[in-house]
Amino acid sequence: MNARPQPLVVGAGPAGIRAAEALVAGGLRPLVVDEAPACGGQIYRQRLMPDGRSTKDLYGSEAGKAERLHAAFVALEGRIDHWPQALLWNLRDGMADIAVAGASRRVAYDGLVLATGATDRVLPIPGWTLPGVFTLGGAQVALKAQGCTIGSRVVFAGSGPLLYLVAWQYMKAGVEVAAVLDAAPASAKLHLLKALPLDAGIVLRGLRFAAELRLRGVAIRNGVEGLRIEGEGRVAGIAWREGGRERRLACDGVGYGLGLRSETQLADLAGCTFRFNERDRAWLPQRDAAGRASVAGVYLAGDGAGIAGADAAERAGERAALALLEDRGLGFDRARAAALEAELARISRLRSVLEAAFPFPAHWAAGIDDATVLCRCEEVTARTVRDAAGRFDIGEINRLKAVSRVGMGRCQGRICATASAEVLAAATGRPIDAVGRLRAQAPVKPIPLAMQLAANGPEAAASLPEAAE
């Protein structure tokens, strides 16, 4: 009799690790794949090589959680299969295509836990493609994983809790932080009072970051508008409007971001139903409280299914694994499942408050200058998108892609889909949910063409032209 295939966990961040742990506790041996070389995901990302920094240096107040999570993964050794540097680039016919060690492997699975996390959410501003401009997450990856900084005098701009965290981390690393430019008005921060009974620690930590930045002389400006990055060939400064006045600062690096967006492409390729989520202002794969997707045997956990943070990701990963065990008729702890769901509901309320304190400045989309590039892979400007929408009477994002090539490049819309949808909605006067979402296409991230053709069978591989001499 054939043994059932392994469950497959995509992502070895907080959600994926806790999912794998619970599957092992339930008697299964999952395969865990992650394109990163080491476990930890985004928040608990490990440095590329030892560099003298302590865990406290890297993760600050979250060092204990990082150590526990890394240790939990190490403890699974021998009871899971782990493929690091393995990119799951397609899901089809109930199988996964995984690029690993220079080849693509087709893997059967029985139970799929998608714990794919998030990336930065951006709305383009003039100068955002200049060398020296990084997303907030990118600026943090440089510091955390590579031990390098994006400049020697840096401005952090945008919105969201990550804005203050990354600015603080750069200041601690000895970088001159010239300013923090927050799109959220100061009045929005009053919402944080409502977060105190839900998680006082997280609010106090944020306030400490802001206080320490101010104490070190870092200017924190609220309600900034009209951000513009200036420079010839690379960043030389940043300009903005504040209370009707133009302001300007010199700097050689900019970290910019407006919160996070979920990585949902694999859920799309798996055939999951999507629903518009007002809070995230995004289309998200539908799931029940346990993490079950609309497709049987597919489970969604962590930021990849809706932004909720690392603590929620750990709990959602474990809860999704318990659902998988239950669906397989295996034993699972019902009381634990109920406790996890209660915790997730509390964190979700906290998340709503944070979203109100750091609202996404959707109104910026209408003001994006015509000449600003929206899709940097295909070099599509805001003007092209607006012209296409008007000329061809387009009100849907996939049609816009077909006509303008926006979202058709290497990133497959991971960076530009938010902005394109917002610009299209603003240009056509439609609500954002009415313009739809970009359908995911494989490969979800770039892989060598030969690898993709080989995965499609020997005939496709044979059709690859020989490289010109």
Ligand SMILES: Cc1cc2nc3c(=O)[nH]c(=O)nc-3n(C[C@H](O)[C@H](O)[C@H](O)COP(=O)(O)OP(=O)(O)OC[C@H]3O[C@@H](n4cnc5c(N)ncnc54)[C@H](O)[C@@H]3O)c2cc1C
């Ligand atoms: C750049 C960045 C930095 C952040 N820093 C912080 C921070 O300092 N503090 C904080 O509180 N929150 C931070 N966040 C938010 C935080 O990352 C999340 O709340 C938390 O990590 C979510 O955990 P997760 O397990 O859902 O996803 P993640 O931690 O993002 O883990 C997802 C994992 O899936 C892997 N993956 C995704 N797609 C594929 C694929 N197709 N094939 C193979 N592997 C795949 C990724 O490599 C990643 O390791 C950050 C987010 C980003 C994007």
